[in-house]
Amino acid sequence: MAIPIVYNLRSVRARWVSAVVAVLGIAGTVGVFVAMLSMARGFKATLVSSGSAQNALVVRAGATAEMMGAVPLDQVKVIQDAPGIARDASGPLVSPEVVVVAPFPLIRTGTDANVQIRGVSDKALQVRNTVKIIEGRFFQSGVAELVVGHNATRSYRGLQMGNSVKFGGGTWHIVGVFDAGGSAFDSEVWCDARVLNQIYKRPDNIFQSVTVHLASPDALVPFKDALLADPRMTVDVSREIEYYEKQSRALTTLITVLGTAVAAVMGIGAVFGALNTMYSAVAERGREIATMRALGFGATSVVVSFVIEAIFIAALGGAVGCIAVLPLNGLTTGAMNLQTFSHLAFAFKITPPLLLWGIIFAVLMGVIGGLPPAIRAARRPVAATLRAL
Numbered sequence: 181m182a183i184p185i186v187y188n189l190r191s192v193r194a195r196w197v198s199a200v201v202a203v204l205g206i207a208g209t210v211g212v213f214v215a216m217l218s219m220a221r222g223f224k225a226t227l228v229s230s231g232s233a234q235n236a237l238v239v240r241a242g243a244t245a246e247m248m249g250a251v252p253l254d255q256v257k258v259i260q261d262a263p264g265i266a267r268d269a270s271g272p273l274v275s276p277e278v279v280v281v282a283p284f285p286l287i288r289t290g291t292d293a294n295v296q297i298r299g300v301s302d303k304a305l306q307v308r309n310t311v312k313i314i315e316g317r318f319f320q321s322g323v324a325e326l327v328v329g330h331n332a333t334r335s336y337r338g339l340q341m342g343n344s345v346k347f348g349g350g351t352w353h354i355v356g357v358f359d360a361g362g363s364a365f366d367s368e369v370w371c372d373a374r375v376l377n378q379i380y381k382r383p384d385n386i387f388q389s390v391t392v393h394l395a396s397p398d399a400l401v402p403f404k405d406a407l408l409a410d411p412r413m414t415v416d417v418s419r420e421i422e423y424y425e426k427q428s429r430a431l432t433t434l435i436t437v438l439g440t441a442v443a444a445v446m447g448i449g450a451v452f453g454a455l456n457t458m459y460s461a462v463a464e465r466g467r468e469i470a471t472m473r474a475l476g477f478g479a480t481s482v483v484v485s486f487v488i489e490a491i492f493i494a495a496l497g498g499a500v501g502c503i504a505v506l507p508l509n510g511l512t513t514g515a516m517n518l519q520t521f522s523h524l525a526f527a528f529k530i531t532p533p534l535l536l537w538g539i540i541f542a543v544l545m546g547v548i549g550g551l552p553p554a555i556r557a558a559r560r561p562v563a564a565t566l567r568a569l
Contacts, residue, residue, distance in 0.1 A: 191489060195457070195460070198456070198457045198460055199457060199493055201453060201457065202450075202453045202456075202457040202493050202494075202497065202549075203493055203496050203497040203500060204497070204500075205449060205450040205453040205497065206450045206453070206493070206494050206497025206498060206501065206542050206545055206546070207497040207498070207500035207501035207504060208446065208450070208501065209443055209446040209447050209449075209450045209497075209501065209541075209542075209545070210443075210497065210498045210500075210501030210502060210538045210539075210541055210542050211501040211502075211504050211505045212439070212442055212443050212446055213439065213440070213443035213501075213537075213538055213541055214501065214502060214505050214530065214534055214535065214537075214538040215439075215505045215508055215528070216435060216436070216438065216439020216440075216442065216443070217435075217436060217439055217534055217537070218505070218508060218509070218528045218529050218530040218531075218534055219435055219439070219513070219515075219528055220431075220432045220435040220436045220439065221529040221530075221531065221534065222513075222526045222527050222528045222529035223428060223431055223432055223435065223515060223524070223526050224425075224428040224432045225526070225529050226362065226363060226364055226524065226525075226526035226527070227363075227364050227424045227425070227427055227428040227517075227524070227526075228421060228424050228425050228428060229361065229362060229363040229364075229424075230360070230363035230364040230365055230420075230424045231419070231420035231421030231422065231423060231424040231425070232308070232310070232393075232420050232421060233397045233419060233420075233421050234266075234393060234394050234396065234397050235307065235308070235391055235392065235393055235394065235419070235420035235421075236391070236392045236394055236400055236403055236404070236417055236418070236419060236420060237389055237390075237391055237392075237417070237418055237419075237420045237423045238251060238259055238389060238390040238391075238392065238407070238415050238416070238417050239251065239388070239389045239390075239415065239416055240414065240415060240416070241414045241415055241416050242416070243416065245427065246277070246279050246388050246389040247279050247388060248388075249387075249388040249389050250386055250387075250388060251276065251386070251387045251388065251389065251390055251415065252385060252386055252387075253276075253385035253386070253387070254385075254412070255412065255413055255414075255415065256274070256276045256387060256390055258407070258410060258412055258413060259274060259390050259392065259407065259415075260272045260274050262392075262403050262406045262407055263399075263402045263403060263406055264394050264395055264396075264399030264400070264401075264402045264403035264406075265392055265393070265394060265395065265399075265403065266393045266394060266395045267395075268306060270303070272392075273303055273306050273307050273392070273393035274301070274303065274307070274390060274391070274392050274393075275300050275301040275303050275304045275307040275308075275390070275391045275392075276301055276373060276387040276389075276390050277298060277299055277300050277301070277304075277373055277387060277388060277389050277390065277391060278298075278299040278373050278376055278377055278382070278386075278387055278388050279296060279297070279298050279299070279388055279389070280296075280297045280299075280348065280376065280380060281294040281295065281296055281297065281522045282294070282295055282297050282347035282348060282369075283295070283347075284336040284337065284338060284339060284345075284347075285336065285337045285338075286335060286336060286337070286514075286523075287334070287335060287336060287337050288335075290337075293335075293336070293514070293516075293523035294516070294522045294523055295332060295336060295339070295367070295368070295369055295522060295523060296367065296368045296369070296522035297347070297348075297368070297369045297370075297371065297376065298365075298368050298369070298370050298371075299370075299371055299372060299373030299374070299375070299376035299377065300370050300371075300372070300373055301372075301373060302318075302321045302372075304370065304391075305318060306393065307391050307392070307393045308360075308365070308391070308393075309393070310360065310361050310363075311358050311359070311360045311361075311365060312358060312359050313327065313356050313357070313358050314330065314357055314358060314359045315341050315356060315357040316341055316354075316355050316356035316357060317355055317356050318355075318356055319355055319356065319370070319371055319372055320355075320372075321372050321374075322372060322374070322375060323372065323375065324350055324351065324352045324353065324371070324372075324375055324379070325352065325353050325354075325355045325371065325372070326345070326352045326353065326354045326355065326356075326369050326370065326371050327354070327355065327356035327357065327358050327369070327370045327371075328340075328341075328354055328356070328357050328358070328369050328370075329357075329358060329359075329360055329365055329366035329367055329368050329369070329370075330357055330358065330359050330366055331366035331367045331512070331525040332366070332367050332368065332369060332525075333357055334525075335367065335514065335523075335525050339354065339369065340354065341354055341355075341356070341357055342354060348376070348379045348380050349379055349380075349381075350379035352371065358370070362527070364424070364517075364524055364526075366525065367514075367522075367523065367524050367525045373387065391420065397419075400417075400419055403417070404417040427517070431515060431516075431517060435515075443541070447541070447545055450497075450545050450549075451545050451548050451549045452549075453549070455549045455552065455553065457490075457493065457549075482554065483551075483554040483555060484554075485554075486550055486553060486554030487546075487547060487550045487551055487554050489550065490546040490547065490549055490550020490551075490553075490554070491543055491546040491547060491550065492546075493546060494542045494543055494545050494546025494547075494549070494550075495539060495542055495543055495546065497542055498538055498539040498541065498542025498543065499539065499542075501538060501542065502535045502538045502539065505530065506530060508528040508530060509527075509528055509529070509530040510527050510528065511527060511528050512525055512526070512527050513525070513526065513527075513528065514526070
């Protein structure tokens, strides 16, 4: 015979002070857990959205990131003639690119952060057709001009439309602002690749990567096979979206591990809070428990009743914690990309599955905190308890 759940609800209401303490402890733990995971999800979503299923990225064989790549001009010409590449009236949609980082002060703190400067070709907007100029114009080839991602204009001092900035030994003029749909490109600054090589005194015939717009997503296979089979080529080819997914793994894993560790430590404290609440309930309800046992409620019913009560308190705390972090959704923050050592702006991404994990985590803490007191309540001798009371 089961003990009515209404009994547990009345018990929580009667002991609301200790219940509130337990709820707040669990809410804080769940809030931290969800916030950290939403940060990891937001970082990953920002990087992955930078890639396109219809773009391929070509880097030097063995390079784990663009900055480690080196693709000479003669190999770029081979890439331009490979099968599967989309073409327009001006030729193949291929953008040889170079990447450097330059320090700029953050508007919020005034401290320097590395901004990724991407040297691209004049076909960059056709290759990455989700990137749109929203203010000003695109840079002119052969001129020291910049177009800036709209997140970069809001994050760094000096990177606003019409300004002139100095880095790499050159003076650059900002002539446009682009929107890349919330991807990592929104935190970048773009310029002419050859001008960037000249100002940084790099060989003008060496690029770090080549981004290719394919005729269709399925064209990756013949494109890749042709390049890897060519003895002149020493490159790796990947779908752009897969490349950026790999780039997100290091920091995403770090944030997830640290967030889980912090939540676990806080969870121990929350479990002790639940234990204290439930042990206090057992001590105060000795007569009630003994009376229910005498009326025929078994030990199992008592255990289940107390665990349900603990789960109710924990779930309530989990819900409060989830609601408390909802305002973070969409809030922009920044972190260093461990692959490129550049600062990346991204938004917290709180999703329904993530909130569900927060509730599950809370319920788990409730079970751990409620089971030992429940077992103790069930083991109390009925006759001795009634005589003592």
